[in-house]
Amino acid sequence: MPKIIAVTSGxxxxxxxxxxxxxxxxxAKQGHRTLIIELDFGLxxxxxxxxxxxxxxxxxxxVISGKKSALDAITQVKMASNLSILCAPKNPFSTVTVEQIIDICRSVKKYFEFIIIDTGAGINSHVFDIVAQANLILILTTPDPVCIRDANMMSDEFYNRGNKSQRLIINKVTNKIIGSSLVSNLDEIIDxxxxxxxxxxxxxxxxxxxxGKGQAIPTNSDSLRAFDAISKRLQGDYIPLTIKNA
Ligand SMILES: Nc1ncnc2c1ncn2[C@@H]1O[C@H](COP(=O)(O)OP(=O)(O)OP(=O)(O)O)[C@@H](O)[C@H]1O
Ligand SMILES: [Mg+2]
Incomplete structure (x- = not known):
């Protein structure tokens, strides 16, 4: 089976x-065939x-209605030939079960090394069940205290459901906010x-x-360096955390 990584936040x-x-x-740019499944129904x-x-x-x-196979419903992304996407339904009230997602992953397993699951805001109980089954849950937070508290609640919920395979990503970090009266340092967020x-x-x-424009992330950008480093860490590489390749 491909490695299934769910990205979620409170x-x-x-x-x-x-x-x-x-x-x-x-x-995908590092050569790994990757599929993103979008579970943000209606959005x-x-x-x-x-x-x-x-x-x-x-x-x-x-796929849920049985009209198409998962492979036929997948769209290949033009800007990265190893990257494909299975978009969320347009209907905000549609749901998908864990069994259906497992079936989808099984049916495309020989084509992908990584399957990334994107969850929407305020995920429903089906999506909760799906995330709990992932091989790795990436808990996302920003340095905002409300966001940190919500990330903690989500993480605890997945721990309680038995998934201890979790890693934290802190997004939208600025020098101004770290060391401010809101957050003194990154360790405080991690703790x-x-x-x-x-x-x-x-x-x-x-x-x-x-x-926003649907363009490739600029090659010289700090965010691309960060994504590059996280992708390598996901493959088990040791990439030290520095300011440049945060
Ligand atoms: N590191 C970043 N630097 C600058 N802007 C960012 C960064 N990360 C996300 N954004 C911006 O923040 C906004 C929200 O991002 P995004 O839609 O990815 O969030 P989301 O968690 O998926 O939202 P939702 O909960 O609605 O699904 C977007 O405008 C996006 O461009
Ligand atoms: Mg989203």
Whole structure:
């Protein structure tokens, strides 16, 4: 089976979809066949972020209804040939079960090394069950105290459900916020959430622009360096955490 990585957070808007797109992009560029499954029902966005706005003819609803096989419903991303996406249904009220996602993963397993699952804001109980089954859960937070508290609650819930395979990503980090009256240092965030850190992604306007326009992340950007480093850590490489490749 491919490695199934779920990206989740308590609070909405922390950057889950951006991180899924960024990690999918760098894993693919590093030569790994990667699929992103979007579980943000009714609020798909990865088609735009990955430059395929309007060019996605099938989505998860076609697989759930039995109209198409998972392989036929997947769209290949143009900007990274090893990257594919299975978009969320347009209907906000559709649901998918753990069994259906496991079936999908099984049916495409020989084509992908990594399957990344993007969860939406306020995930429903089905998505909770799916995330709990992942080989690795990436808990995403920003340095915002509310977000940190919510990330801690999510992480505890997955621990309680038996999934201890979790890593923390701190997104939208700026020098200004770390050391401010809100957060004194990164260790404070890590200790509060109680999950081992796998990477820090700086707040990067060029990342927001490239995702908004569906363009490749700029090669010289700090965020691309961060995604690159996290992708390598996901493969077990030792990449020290420095300011440059946070
Ligand atoms: N590191 C970053 N630097 C700058 N902007 C970022 C960064 N990460 C995310 N953003 C911006 O933050 C906004 C929210 O990001 P995104 O849609 O990925 O969050 P989300 O957690 O998927 O939201 P939702 O909970 O609604 O699914 C977007 O405008 C995105 O461009
Ligand atoms: Mg999202």
């Amino acid at each position: 609070k909405g808007g922390t950057g889950k979809s951006t991180v899924c797109a960024g990690l999918g992009y760098t894993l 798909r966005c990865l088609d735009i972020m990955l430059g395929m706005g309007g060019e996605v003819n099938s989505d998860l609803s076609d 509060t959430i109680g999950v081992q850190l796998i990477g820090v992604i700086p707040e990067d306007f060029s990342l927001a622009v490239s995702m």
